[in-house]
Amino acid sequence: MKQAVAIGIVGTGNIFPAYLKTLQRCPRVRIVGVADADAALAQRRAQEAGVPARTLDELLAGEAELILNLTPPLAHHAVGLRVLEAGKHLFTEKPLAANFAHGRALVEAARARGLRIGCAPDTFLGAGAQALRALVDAGTVGTIRHGSGHFMVHGPDDWHPNPAFFYRAGAGPMLDIGVYHVTHLVHALGPVRTLRGSAHVTHARRPIRSGPNAGQVLEVEAPTHLVTLLGFAGGAEVALTTSFDVWRHTHAPIELYGDEGTLIGHDPNTFGGTVRWAVGRGPWQRAPGGRPYHQNSRGIGLIDMALALREGRPHRCSEALALHVLEVLDGAVEAGRSGATLTLTTTCERPAPLAGRLF
Ligand SMILES: NC(=O)c1ccc[n+]([C@@H]2O[C@H](COP(=O)([O-])OP(=O)(O)OC[C@H]3O[C@@H](n4cnc5c(N)ncnc54)[C@H](O)[C@@H]3O)[C@@H](O)[C@H]2O)c1
Structure with a gap:
């Protein structure tokens, strides 16, 4: 069996628990750290989830192959660019960015580096x-x-x-x-x-x-x-x-x-x-x-992307779609x-x- 995909998460606010629940059910991914601008919140969420709390810098320097961005839409562009510049694949909550120009910049940055972007919604x-x-x-x-x-x-x-x-x-x-x-x-x-x-x-x-x-x-x-x-x-x-x-x-x-x-x-x-x-x-x-997936399964698009990386196939929540x-x-x-x-x-x-x- 291929190695589980290492995922880091930035943004541990309202939508974080829904993703956590889905990801923790899948043996083919593992969460290697969570970060938030609010360090105390990240600590609390990390403890509840049984995963390490990290700063974003630590997440980007670490073993994660794929970063899940759960920050608010206005932060998607800046945080997404940092993820791609660190050489990591990116999956982001919706929308891809707060405007089309920022979304296009993210997709261009990913393509220039041979990286993938995935994006919610995955409903x-x-x-x-x-x-x-x-x-x-x-x-x-x-x-x-x-x-x-x-x-x-x-x-x-x-x-x-x-x-x-x-x-x-x-x-x-x-x-x-x-x-x-x-x-x-x-x-x-x-x-x-x-x-x-x-x-x-x-x-x-x-x-x-x-x-x-x-x-x-x-x-x-x-x-x-x-x-x-x-x-x-x-x-x-x-x-x-x-x-x-x-x-x-x-x-x-x-x-x-x-x-x-x-x-x-x-x-x-x-x-x-x-x-x-x-x-x-x-x-x-x-x-x-x-x-399958008739109940809340937020995060399933991220899992599809992680599996697609291992299987060498396109992922469904693609950057072109987003x-x-x-x-x-x-x-x-x-x-x-x-x-x-x-x-x-x-x-x-x-x-x-x-x-x-x-x-
Ligand atoms: N809340 C929902 O029901 C819901 C549902 C579907 C999708 N979404 C999407 O999920 C994303 C997050 O929404 P939310 O409701 O969880 O927001 P939230 O405000 O509850 O949480 C966002 C978290 O990101 C952190 N953050 C902000 N900027 C940051 C940065 N630059 N670096 C690190 N951390 C940063 C904040 O401290 C906060 O804890 C949004 O894109 C939203 O559209 C939310």
């Missing part, structure tokens, strides 16, 4: 997205011509203790959560070619309604309601709405309309969920179950603000479907 490796993909590939509802995607909530200003970040450039509903919808759509339908739409800052100032900062007023930079028409290279057009301005709605997260029928996808921010299809006016049918998705996210804001039709400069292959468990 498309879950049971729900794989079931939807199988229905598309089998032609169950014929050629997909149109579709819709919806992520609409009333923003985090009434529940998150520190919601300012969500309203700054580099965030907003499109970059923070639309990344899941766009990644799942590209996984199902292939790359996007054009974008047009609208983008609004509906309320330029938003009061924080609860928590330690209640009463403060946030200045909103990022558009909070975007309607984007994604024109796929394969011919389909999907209208995606992402919003922090909607209290309630009844739309499905993803609907795809084919010549012969309709497919309904699950929430792409999760791994499993009900996927349905109907042919013509026939009854709704549930996609067959039995696929950079293309980031261009779509950034482009949706730009196209929405300008009203122009934008033609994308990047493309990618659809990731290989996942037939069974990875290990």
Whole structure:
């Protein structure tokens, strides 16, 4: 058996425990250290996990082959570059970077050094997205011509203790959560070619309604309601709405309309969920179950990348996919603000479907 892939982790905040749980189940990877700008937090997390606490410098100088970056999006570019300059492969939380230019710089730095980048979200490796993909590939509802995607909530200003970040450039509903919808759509339908739409800052100032900062007023930079028409290279057009301005709605997260029928996808921010299809006016049918990864498996994309390194095959959460998705996210804001039709400069292959468990 080949040696387990040595992984170092930078960033031990909210999402860290979910990754830890997945990684600790896989005998083909081992965690060689964790680091955080908050050294006390890193110490505490390390102790709980039974792994060594390190500084980032120590992690980068040590035996790790692959660094998992769980810092906030605004730090992805700077931390990612340090990882690549140290000669390590990088897997980063979403989005690849806070803007397309920074994402492209990371991919160029990796390619120049012969290193790999992997990037979340990896929810498309879950049971729900794989079931939807199988229905598309089998032609169950014929050629997909149109579709819709919806992520609409009333923003985090009434529940998150520190919601300012969500309203700054580099965030907003499109970059923070639309990344899941766009990644799942590209996984199902292939790359996007054009974008047009609208983008609004509906309320330029938003009061924080609860928590330690209640009463403060946030200045909103990022558009909070975007309607984007994604024109796929394969011919389909999907209208995606992402919003922090909607209290309630009844739309499905993803609907795809084919010549012969309709497919309904699950929430792409999760791994499993009900996927349905109907042919013509026939009854709704549930996609067959039995696929792996229907519960929270964040980190499975990193494991796929670690195994791919050993097996000499492409990894599914690839840098090409992540950079293309980031261009779509950034482009949706730009196209929405300008009203122009934008033609994308990047493309990618659809990731290989996942037939069974990875290990
Ligand atoms: N929290 C979630 O539910 C969730 C879900 C999916 C994805 N994500 C993604 O995960 C990433 C992290 O999110 P989070 O919620 O865990 O954030 P967080 O703020 O809870 O944790 C981030 C950690 O990174 C550390 N950090 C920041 N800059 C650093 C640097 N330069 N060097 C070393 N450490 C640094 C911080 O001290 C903090 O402990 C983000 O990209 C986010 O989009 C989060």
